[in-house]
Amino acid sequence: MSLTLSSPSSLVDLSFQVPTISAIFSVLTLHAGYNAAIVVVGTTLLGVAAGIIGVFALLRERALMADALAHSALPGLGIAFLVGTALGIDGKSLPLLLCGATLFGVLGTVVVQLLSRLRRLHEDAAIGVVLSSFFGLGIVVMSIIQNSGSGEEGGLSHFIYGQTAALQARDAFLTLGAAALTVIASTLLLKEFRLVCFDEEFARSDGWRVSRIDLMMMTLVVIVTVIGLQSVGILLIIALLVVPPAAARFWTERLPVMIGVSAAIGGVSGYVGASLSALFPRFPAGAVIVVVAGVFFFLSFAFAPARGVVALFVRRFLLRTRVTEDHLLRELYERLEQSNGDGDSLLRIGEGSRVVSLPELSTYRGSTPFARWLHRMLLQQKGYLTLTDRSTLLTERGYLAAARKVQNHRLWEEYLLTHADIPASHVDSSADLVEHTLSPEVVEKLKRKLRQRGTAVPESLHPLGSAFEREVP
Amino acid sequence: MIDFLSIDLPPLLAALFAAISCALLGNYLVLRKISLMGDAISHSVLPGVVVAFLLSGSRAGGVMFLGAAIAGILSALLIEGIRRFGKVESGASMGVVFSLFFAVGIIAMEQAAARSVDLDADCLLHGQLESIFWYPPLELSRFFSWSTLALIPSEVVIAFLTMLLTIGFLKLFSKELLLSSFDPELSTSLGFSSTLLYQLLMVVVACAVVASFRIVGSILVISMLISPAASARFYTERMKTQLVMSVFFAAITVFCGYTAGAFGPLLFGYEHSVSIAGMIAVSGGVLLVFSSLLAPQRGVLARKWRQRRLALAVRSDDILALLYRTEEQGGHLSRSKLLAHFFLPKRTAHVLRQLLAEGLIEEHGVQLSLTPSGKARAEQCVRSHRLWESYLVETAAVDRDHVHPMAERLEHFNTEELEGALEQALGELPTKDPHGKEIP
Numbered sequence: 001m002s003l004t005l006s007s008p009s010s011l012v013d014l015s016f017q018v019p020t021i022s023a024i025f026s027v028l029t030l031h032a033g034y035n036a037a038i039v040v041v042g043t044t045l046l047g048v049a050a051g052i053i054g055v056f057a058l059l060r061e062r063a064l065m066a067d068a069l070a071h072s073a074l075p076g077l078g079i080a081f082l083v084g085t086a087l088g089i090d091g092k093s094l095p096l097l098l099c100g101a102t103l104f105g106v107l108g109t110v111v112v113q114l115l116s117r118l119r120r121l122h123e124d125a126a127i128g129v130v131l132s133s134f135f136g137l138g139i140v141v142m143s144i145i146q147n148s149g150s151g152e153e154g155g156l157s158h159f160i161y162g163q164t165a166a167l168q169a170r171d172a173f174l175t176l177g178a179a180a181l182t183v184i185a186s187t188l189l190l191k192e193f194r195l196v197c198f199d200e201e202f203a204r205s206d207g208w209r210v211s212r213i214d215l216m217m218m219t220l221v222v223i224v225t226v227i228g229l230q231s232v233g234i235l236l237i238i239a240l241l242v243v244p245p246a247a248a249r250f251w252t253e254r255l256p257v258m259i260g261v262s263a264a265i266g267g268v269s270g271y272v273g274a275s276l277s278a279l280f281p282r283f284p285a286g287a288v289i290v291v292v293a294g295v296f297f298f299l300s301f302a303f304a305p306a307r308g309v310v311a312l313f314v315r316r317f318l319l320r321t322r323v324t325e326d327h328l329l330r331e332l333y334e335r336l337e338q339s340n341g342d343g344d345s346l347l348r349i350g351e352g353s354r355v356v357s358l359p360e361l362s363t364y365r366g367s368t369p370f371a372r373w374l375h376r377m378l379l380q381q382k383g384y385l386t387l388t389d390r391s392t393l394l395t396e397r398g399y400l401a402a403a404r405k406v407q408n409h410r411l412w413e414e415y416l417l418t419h420a421d422i423p424a425s426h427v428d429s430s431a432d433l434v435e436h437t438l439s440p441e442v443v444e445k446l447k448r449k450l451r452q453r454g455t456a457v458p459e460s461l462h463p464l465g466s467a468f469e470r471e472v473p
Numbered sequence: 474m475i476d477f478l479s480i481d482l483p484p485l486l487a488a489l490f491a492a493i494s495c496a497l498l499g500n501y502l503v504l505r506k507i508s509l510m511g512d513a514i515s516h517s518v519l520p521g522v523v524v525a526f527l528l529s530g531s532r533a534g535g536v537m538f539l540g541a542a543i544a545g546i547l548s549a550l551l552i553e554g555i556r557r558f559g560k561v562e563s564g565a566s567m568g569v570v571f572s573l574f575f576a577v578g579i580i581a582m583e584q585a586a587a588r589s590v591d592l593d594a595d596c597l598l599h600g601q602l603e604s605i606f607w608y609p610p611l612e613l614s615r616f617f618s619w620s621t622l623a624l625i626p627s628e629v630v631i632a633f634l635t636m637l638l639t640i641g642f643l644k645l646f647s648k649e650l651l652l653s654s655f656d657p658e659l660s661t662s663l664g665f666s667s668t669l670l671y672q673l674l675m676v677v678v679a680c681a682v683v684a685s686f687r688i689v690g691s692i693l694v695i696s697m698l699i700s701p702a703a704s705a706r707f708y709t710e711r712m713k714t715q716l717v718m719s720v721f722f723a724a725i726t727v728f729c730g731y732t733a734g735a736f737g738p739l740l741f742g743y744e745h746s747v748s749i750a751g752m753i754a755v756s757g758g759v760l761l762v763f764s765s766l767l768a769p770q771r772g773v774l775a776r777k778w779r780q781r782r783l784a785l786a787v788r789s790d791d792i793l794a795l796l797y798r799t800e801e802q803g804g805h806l807s808r809s810k811l812l813a814h815f816f817l818p819k820r821t822a823h824v825l826r827q828l829l830a831e832g833l834i835e836e837h838g839v840q841l842s843l844t845p846s847g848k849a850r851a852e853q854c855v856r857s858h859r860l861w862e863s864y865l866v867e868t869a870a871v872d873r874d875h876v877h878p879m880a881e882r883l884e885h886f887n888t889e890e891l892e893g894a895l896e897q898a899l900g901e902l903p904t905k906d907p908h909g910k911e912i913p
Contacts (some may be wrong), residue, residue: 064509064564070691101796111762118765118773123702124564125508131697132512133758139599139693139751140734147745158597161579235692236579239572246565281585288575299570301559309558 019279027275036278039164039231042172043270045288046228049179050240051248051266052186053220055259057412058245059197059216064127065109067238070225071131074110074138076100077159078145092155094230101159109218110132135234137320146159161287162233164274164433171230178227182220186259193217194255228412239290240266247297252302269293324375324406329384332394333402335461410460481735483607483626484688488753491685492697494639496723499702499717504654507522509547509567510675511698515682515691516571517548519578519597527585538631538683545679548574549672556836574905600750605629629681630690635684636689642677643716646670651712674886691752700726707768712745722760729756787885788824790854791815795832796843796852801910807839852913857887859913860895866907868898873907 021034030037038068057063084470099215110128115126139336186193192213195203204210221241230239273289302310379385384398392400412431416422495511502508518541522666525540548570556566582597605626643650651668653660657667678698685694701722705715730753735746766773797816799806811825812818828834845853861880865871871879896902906912 058565059563061562061564063562063568067568083784115761118771120706120765120771121503121703122506122508124506125503126698128508128512128695128699129703129758129761132693132754133700134694136748136751136754136758139748140689140755143599143748143751144745147747161786176533234577236572238568239576242565243572246569249561250559253525265493282586284579285574286584287579287583291580294569294573294576297573301555307560312558416640449623 024275024279026460027278032278034169035165035167037168038172039167039273039278039285040274042167043164043231043274043285044267045172045175045270045292046224046231047240047244047268047270047289048263048268049175049224049266050228050237051244051262051264052182053217053224053460054241054245054266055248055255055262056186056193056197056217057241058249059255060214062218063238063242064124065112065218066221066225066241067129067130068110068112068134069105069222070229070237071138071235072134073105073226073229074160075100075141076107076133076138077156077461078138078141079104081145081156084139086339092361097156097159098226098229100465101229102222105222105226106136109222158233159229160234161284162229162231162236164231164277164285167231175227178223181233182224185216185220189213189216197255198263206257232289236286239293240269243290243293243297244269247300247394248292250300250307253306265293265296269296321375321378324371325379328354329398329402330405330409333406336394337460337469362382400419413460479607481731483629484602484749484842485727485866486606487600487605487626487629487632487732488731488749489724490629490636491681491688491694492701492727492753493720494636494681495685495694495697496634496701496717496719497639497643498674498681499700500705500712501650501654501674502678503699503702503706504712505671507563508699508703511678511682513548513552513571514545514679514697515686515694517544517574518679518686520574520581520596520689521547521578522542523578523581523585527581537687539676540652541683542676542679544574545682546676549675549679581658586695591776596690597686598690598692598746600686600688601628602688602749603746605688605696622643631684634687635681639677639681642673646673647715650674657717667816684796689753693754694811696754696757696909697723697726700761704761704764707764723858726753726756726760729760730754738876785820785824785827788815788820789828790885792821792824792828793843793847793851793856794854796834797843797855799850800843805842808836808841809839811841831873853887854884856891856913857892860892860899861909862906863903863912864895876907 012467026032030040040104054063056067075095076188077100080097081091083100084093084096089096089193091440112123112126112130115121115130116123145156159363192203192208195206195208196210196213196217200210203213224241225237228240232240241249244262247265248258251261252258268288269292273292274285275293277283277285277288302308305311376385379398380387384395386393386395392441409431413427417424417432499508499511502511521541522537523540524544525536528540529536552563552566552570555561555570556563559566561569607626608624609630638864649660649665652663653665653667660667660670663910682691682698685697689697701719702715705718706720709715709717731749733750733756734749736808737752738745738747764772767775769775792811792815795811796806808825808847812821815821825834828847829836832844832852834841860882861883862876865876865879865883866873897906904912
């Protein structure tokens with residue numbers, strides 16, 4: 001595996017040793033040895049805990065506060081180590097290090113709060129400065145430890161990028177405790193947390209102590225962050241707090257469901273990430289967990305039915321199709337109406353069809369040839385149009401539908417003219433924007449509100465022509 | 474001297490150039506409340522560097538720079554896309570994108586390390602400030618030859634060019650940037666697309682971050698971006714002044730940080746220097762805290778001082794008015810009674826001492842009384858109080874029983890113009906206040 005710098009082609013070679021099925025199975029079922037099992041269980045629990053409390057942090061817009069918290073913990077770790085060594089205790093004892101981390105992490109968030117309360121700075125500027133300055137202090141402390149020559153800083157730098165391999169049974173129990181605490185506290189305080197997340201003002205006016213509830217929430221965030229430092233690392237723990245909740249947000253509007261989905265995504269990410277890291281050499285668990293969570297995020301972002309991007313684009317496409325179809329039908333109707341000063345007789349050319357020749361439609365509303373073709377095909381499918389090679393025929397059914405659209409449009413025009421004080425020269429384009437949103441009931445209501453016209457199509461309020469030829473009277 | 478030229482000057486210059494370009498851009502980040510975009514971009518740079526290296530197999534500065542810049546811009550676009558299409562709050566969208574990029578970067582780095590390549594993870598966090606050396610020629614005559622210039626470390630050159638690019642960009646688009654920062658709609662409607670400007674700004678920020686992160690590391694560059702501009706905001710409201718101050722602060726943080734990191738430990742008898750990049754970041758934070766506390770008008774202390782001065786002025790008015798009212802009714806006031814009348818007896822005692830020293834009040838035994846000049850001041854105050862009461866009852870239709878506490882607060886607004894306006898509003902000047910007391 002050891003390749004040299006001089007062979008660039010082999011650098012691109014990203015092949016891996018594929019583990020055997022039995023190895024995969026034994027890791028996933030926690031049978032690959034005590035240590036591997038501890039790591040997988042520990043990170044899964046961490047993922048669940050972070051997924052739960054992350055929901056509240058996200059909804060309270062405190063997500064990046066947790067980042068400042070994690071970064072501020074670095075000098076705490078270093079100083080705790082130095083103090084511990086100076087006092088003759090084992091500098092690397094975990095409780096000591098975590099105490100230091102908690103102390104400085106909390107100090108960092110307090111400084112952020114104080115700075116952003118001064119009103120000269122937005123919170124994110126305060127977060128940025130605190131995060132980088134504390135981290136800088138941490139690096140200074142680390143350089144002091146490094147120069148002291150004890151060679152002990154290696155254990156500390158694991159906290160920066162995280163190292164799950166260092167997890168021991170008591171760490172897993174610590175994580176279990178944190179996860180249990182998070183679950184219990186979030187269940188008991190669900191009402192309170194929900195209240196401050198969604199309507200802080202109401203909570204305040206209803207007599208809740210918002211700052212106390214916030215404090216409890218932040219305490220949980222601090223606990224989960226500090227516990228996660230060892231395995232996932234200072235730089236990446238923010239991902240476990242942000243990514244699963246953000247992914248869960250795409251699936252649901254309901255808080256309890258969102259918490260459940262987020263906890264599940266966090267847990268699965270921890271489980272799969274740690275397992276992958278155990279199976280493939282040199283895949284650091286913290287980073288792999290984050291990447292797995294990221295995959296969940298992008299899947300949700302793309303495919304979630306309610307708020308996903310694909311669903312969004314499909315909805316937009318359908319709406320646009322309907323709008324364009326409406327326009328096409330209306331255009332056809334208005335062409336007929338214009339060419340036909342003396343009754344319908346002239347147009348009854350086809351069998352039960354009305355005809356508009358194709359070239360006339362070529363400038364149709366500036367849409368692309370492909371869109372025109374597509375919409376004609378769609379309308380033909382619906383039985384509104386018959387296409388021959390030279391002309392576009394409007395069927396009887398299409399004629400009725402088109403009449404309905406035109407009626408709709410002109411009712412809107414009339415409404416806008418009489419009730420919204422829009423001049424006749426502008427009313428056409430305004431009606432264009434709103435007409436497609438009319439439900440049949442609203443049309444009925446409008447009709448009743450205006451003069452009763454039955455099913456007749458009102459006359460146009462302005463000269464007709466294509467959208468680009470139309471002139472202001 | 475030669476030590477300074479070869480060991481200290483190059484890193485100082487590199488850090489200075491980087492800090493100046495970051496600080497200038499930081500002004501717009503802070504102003505637009507998108508400070509953390511700098512954070513996000515600098516985190517995202519890691520995978521760009523490593524992937525560029527893995528794909529090209531070269532450690533040439535140009536390739537790494539290109540990879541980092543692409544990653545930075547990509548992350549900015551992705552953050553914007555997720556925010557807009559996923560309707561995710563911008564902080565969360567940043568958190569998701571930059572932590573993901575960073576995770577990918579860490580994995581890629583481990584893979585690179587597996588191929589026995591010394592791409593150091595730590596150097597991405599600390600930068601390589603300490604390793605920038607220059608070997609100047611020994612004779613002065615050869616100082617300005619091409620061969621000497623070619624030996625200038627690439628970090629210094631890149632940082633310098635980035636600084637020129639940044640200054641050029643800001644000069645070229647100064648009014649467009651200003652307009653679109655304060656009023657994006659107006660800017661767009663005038664024909665300077667604010668989204669386009671935003672993206673352009675992000676590209677320049679990405680370039681500055683990439684140039685600086687090789688010097689001070691990917692996390693500490695955030696401090697360079699934000700601290701100077703954030704500190705400058707405590708001194709001025711004007712953009713031009715703020716830009717100039719931020720450059721000044723950038724220089725200060727670099728020099729303080731460098732001195733503290735390189736020479737500070739020696740003062741304490743400690744033989745090694747500590748991380749200079751870390752010290753620069755720390756001095757940025759310290760600068761911000763100092764500015765927020767000590768800035769002349771907007772600092773915490775200045776504000777507290779103003780508040781206290783106001784409180785003391787109000788208290789001295791109140792004491793004089795109280796004495797006036799007591800004497801009006803023919804009574805007398807002792808010191809202990811006066812102190813008992815107000816909250817915070819210590820403050821009252823302090824103000825009383827001042828009033829005695831100024832000769833506005835005299836003390837006979839335990840009795841306090843107004844001197845003629847004190848009486849004139851007190852008259853002003855009571856007059857203002859009673860005029861306000863009349864105004865509130867007659868013009869603002871406040872009930873007579875409720876008018877006193879309101880007038881207590883309003884009486885301290887007693888400039889001459891205001892008094893004139895009050896008299897005008899009252900029409901004929903009343904001689905008695907609503908409670909039937911005479912208006913002096």
